[in-house]
Amino acid sequence: MKYIIAPSILSADFGNLQRDIEMINQSEADWFHVDVMDGVFVPNISFGFPVMAAVKKHATKPLDVHLMIVQPDNFIGEFAKAGADRITVHYEACTHLHRTIQLIKASGCKAGVALNPHTPVTLLQDVIEDLDLVLIMSVNPGFGGQQFIHNTYKKVQNLNRLIQGRNEELIIQVDGGVGLQNISALVSAGVNAFVAGNAVFATDNPTETISKMKNLLST
Ligand code: DX5
Ligand code: ZN
Secondary structure, three states, X not given: OOOEEEEEHHHOOHHHHHXXXXXXXXXXXXXXXXXXXXXXXXXXXXXXXXXXXXXXXXXXXXXXXXXEOOOHHHXXXXXXXXXXXXXXXXXXXXXXXXXXXXXXXXXXXXXXXXXOOOOOHHHHOOOHHHOOEEEEEOOOOOOOOOOXXXXXXXXXXXXXXXXXXXXOOOEEEEEOOOOOOOHHHHHHHOOOEEEEOHHHHOOOOHHHHHHHHHHHHHO
């Protein structure tokens, strides 16, 4: 099983963004997690295309773009152009989710759907075969540094049941409050991709923290 660590640049030092990007490039991390917030879908605004393009310019690893925005269809082409390799939209923000997934794929990106903590995984049963990734939010989206919601374990197990015989290649990602303290338990529940913001960037040695996370995944 290949496990993915995706540090979230939301927790990076934006005054030293290039330095932090290089740190991730040199580390054992697999992807850059890029959190885009519009101030409407979530009560926060992060950054948009110019920052993403700047990240793309320096990043040597794939950009995993998490769109916390309403009406994502309007921007999928532009995010693909700005360098997204994967685009994840929120179930709660898509009236025509099937169409949105097809749009992401047509743009040349891998397609993911994120679920807020209150949204059951069963709502994905009619699109599960079409997806490359499901992101289970383990905090309410909008901010880094929040506390992990325990019910996430149950949701991961339910999702694992849902994909049996239907899409076993699906990547199951968790995002929010993930760190050295819960990675092993999440692996046991069936998670294979981990987003980590504060757990990486709020430590004295982020490179070493990423390496410790990777070690937990290989034991
Ligand atoms: C939250 C974002 C997360 C966030 C995670 O809305 O989607 O990606 O950066 O931050 P931590 O790991 O600090 O909870
Ligand atoms: Zn995210």
